[in-house]
Amino acid sequence: MPRFSDETIREIRFRNNIEDVISQYVQLKRAGSNSVGLCPFHSEKSPSFTVFSKSDSFYCFGCGAGGDVISFIRRAEALDYPEAIEFLAKRAGITVVQNEYDKETAKRRERILQMNKEAARFFHNCLFDEKLGKEGLRYLTEERGLSLTTIRYFGLGFAPDSFNMLTDHLKRLGYADYELSTAFLAGISPKNNRPYDYFRNRVIFPIISTSGDIIAFGGRVMDDSKPKYLNTSDTPVFKKSRNLFALNYAKKSCEEQLVLCEGYMDVIALHAAGFTNAVATLGTAITSEHARLMTRYTKSVVISYDSDEAGQNAANKAFIQLGAVGLEARVLQMSGAKDPDEYIKKFGKDRFAELLKATKSEFEFKFDAVLSKYDINTTDGRVKALDEAIRILSSVSSRSLRDVYIGIVATRLSVTADSLKFDVERRIKKNDGLNKRKESERMIAASQGYGDRVNPDFAKNPKAASAEEQILGILLIHPEYLREMKNRNIVLLPEDFFTEFSRKIFTSMVSFESEFDISLLGESLTVEEVDRLQKLRMHREELSDNKIETLTALIGVLKDSAGKKELTLEELIASKRKKIKKDET
Numbered sequence: 001m002p003r004f005s006d007e008t009i010r011e012i013r014f015r016n017n018i019e020d021v022i023s024q025y026v027q028l029k030r031a032g033s034n035s036v037g038l039c040p041f042h043s044e045k046s047p048s049f050t051v052f053s054k055s056d057s058f059y060c061f062g063c064g065a066g067g068d069v070i071s072f073i074r075r076a077e078a079l080d081y082p083e084a085i086e087f088l089a090k091r092a093g094i095t096v097v098q099n100e101y102d103k104e105t106a107k108r109r110e111r112i113l114q115m116n117k118e119a120a121r122f123f124h125n126c127l128f129d130e131k132l133g134k135e136g137l138r139y140l141t142e143e144r145g146l147s148l149t150t151i152r153y154f155g156l157g158f159a160p161d162s163f164n165m166l167t168d169h170l171k172r173l174g175y176a177d178y179e180l181s182t183a184f185l186a187g188i189s190p191k192n193n194r195p196y197d198y199f200r201n202r203v204i205f206p207i208i209s210t211s212g213d214i215i216a217f218g219g220r221v222m223d224d225s226k227p228k229y230l231n232t233s234d235t236p237v238f239k240k241s242r243n244l245f246a247l248n249y250a251k252k253s254c255e256e257q258l259v260l261c262e263g264y265m266d267v268i269a270l271h272a273a274g275f276t277n278a279v280a281t282l283g284t285a286i287t288s289e290h291a292r293l294m295t296r297y298t299k300s301v302v303i304s305y306d307s308d309e310a311g312q313n314a315a316n317k318a319f320i321q322l323g324a325v326g327l328e329a330r331v332l333q334m335s336g337a338k339d340p341d342e343y344i345k346k347f348g349k350d351r352f353a354e355l356l357k358a359t360k361s362e363f364e365f366k367f368d369a370v371l372s373k374y375d376i377n378t379t380d381g382r383v384k385a386l387d388e389a390i391r392i393l394s395s396v397s398s399r400s401l402r403d404v405y406i407g408i409v410a411t412r413l414s415v416t417a418d419s420l421k422f423d424v425e426r427r428i429k430k431n432d433g434l435n436k437r438k439e440s441e442r443m444i445a446a447s448q449g450y451g452d453r454v455n456p457d458f459a460k461n462p463k464a465a466s467a468e469e470q471i472l473g474i475l476l477i478h479p480e481y482l483r484e485m486k487n488r489n490i491v492l493l494p495e496d497f498f499t500e501f502s503r504k505i506f507t508s509m510v511s512f513e514s515e516f517d518i519s520l521l522g523e524s525l526t527v528e529e530v531d532r533l534q535k536l537r538m539h540r541e542e543l544s545d546n547k548i549e550t551l552t553a554l555i556g557v558l559k560d561s562a563g564k565k566e567l568t569l570e571e572l573i574a575s576k577r578k579k580i581k582k583d584e585t
């Protein structure tokens with residue numbers, strides 16, 4: 001049973017005009033009955049992002065993002081489906097009436113949040129308990145140098161070395177075994193089916209959402225035992241790919257700049273030293289969802305990772321994620337300390353403030369790495385450094401920036417700017433050639449559905465899969481055909497479909513009592529699946545022929561081709577190659 005009634009969703013779409021909503025994120029220009037702008041979901045220089053007022057939908061011809069106003073908000077605000085509904089309801093001043101299922105889910109979430117609060121209180125009290133928390137408090141104050149004010153501010157705690165203290169405490173408060181395990185506060189023993197404390201003999205960092213709820217915990221050991229950190233896995237109230245440690249505090253002071261660290265201790269040290277705009281990911285590398293989340297709070301991000309090789313490699317990956325959502329990214333580098341926490345302890349906050357002023361761009365960061373890798377006083381070292389520099393320069397897309405960087409590299413490696421520029425441009429041409437070749441292979445593979453994450457069955461029978469998708473595309477434009485098919489005795493059943501994805505969509509289509517409406521499928525689809533449906537519809541809309549006769553013909557193709565053997569990818573690329581060669585001679 002869906003969480004929201006059809007009327008609620010229709011009302012929300014009606015009261016949130018898609019152009020008005022999108023205008024708050026994208027500068028839209030009129031183009032006939034549609035409007036276009038620069039896509040907020042991939043970086044581009046000419047607009048391929050289009051809003052169709054006729055069908056209340058959007059589609060990006062560059063990256064394929066598409067859907068209705070709800071799926072736009074899911075992406076733009078990094079929200080899940082119910083959160084996006086709440087967001088739009090609030091925007092339009094609608095009160096969402098929850099149905100029974102919804103109330104039940106909300107109640108369960110509320111209980112987990114309550115229980116987390118009790119657990120945080122328990123951990124915090126344990127830390128200050130003379131007997132239980134002695135080691136934890138000694139570790140945090142003496143070894144990590146935290147003040148009691150900081151410990152209280154972050155609500156830090158201690159999980160005693162016991163298998164049942166927290167579990168017993170929460171059960172006394174009326175929480176059930178399954179609630180404890182759902183929230184990841186307890187594991188269930190396979191031997192006797194009883195819950196046992198998940199966090200033991202660790203200092204505890206509560207994770208607080210931007211709305212102030214305690215949603216998860218991180219626990220750190222006090223010696224060198226493994227694992228060093230233990231974190232709450234995903235629960236009904238927590239997704240680690242979507243939350244940042246201390247964003248609840250940082251959100252007030254990070255509009256200009258956010259400092260992204262690797263660990264809890266770095267963030268706490270930074271806040272304690274007055275850098276209240278620091279956050280960290282939660283035991284995971286930065287995801288695209290993290291990057292999108294950051295765009296809601298800041299314009300620019302300073303990557304402040306560990307100074308070891310792993311940290312610097314992670315910085316390279318962070319540049320990619322942050323650049324993809326259009327955030328300005330710079331990197332902070334330090335020497336003489338392994339991480340920001342240690343740096344501040346050794347050299348003080350003023351020196352750290354200087355580092356923040358001396359951050360490096362992506363180019364500077366990469367070129368410096370090259371310079372420290374080779375001895376440029378030797379011919380061999382210079383040649384190798386030059387080769388890597390050319391590779392880095394050839395990936396800078398802005399011409400004027402590239403010219404500036406070419407000047408820097410030329411001076412540093414004692415070559416003329418002209419000859420360096422010549423080599424860089426030659427490399428760019430070569431890359432283009434390679435990319436085209438790769439792109440054409442990728443296109444062949446993609447046209448056959450290889451690497452298709454939304455519809456992974458596609459490659460097993462591209463002919464049938466393509467027919468199905470075209471059928472869905474036509475039905476998305478003309479849902480009334482479903483009725484018409486009955487009148488004309490055209491039989492199409494879910495089991496006629498070859499791929500699971502298309503079968504799932506078709507099954508939902510025919511289960512509607514009223515006319516099918518893609519927005520009402522909402523919750524059961526991922527944003528990528530919504531993209532795909534929008535793409536199928538766009539494809540068919542570009543063709544004039546979407547008559548019911550075409551649909552009938554496609555159904556014929558589907559029924560004919562389901563169950564036939566197809567070429568493997570290697571056979572396919574080889575045969576296309578042969579054909580291209582033949583055409584050329």
Ligand SMILES: [Zn+2]
Nearest residue numbers: 039042060063
């Ligand atoms: Zn796009």
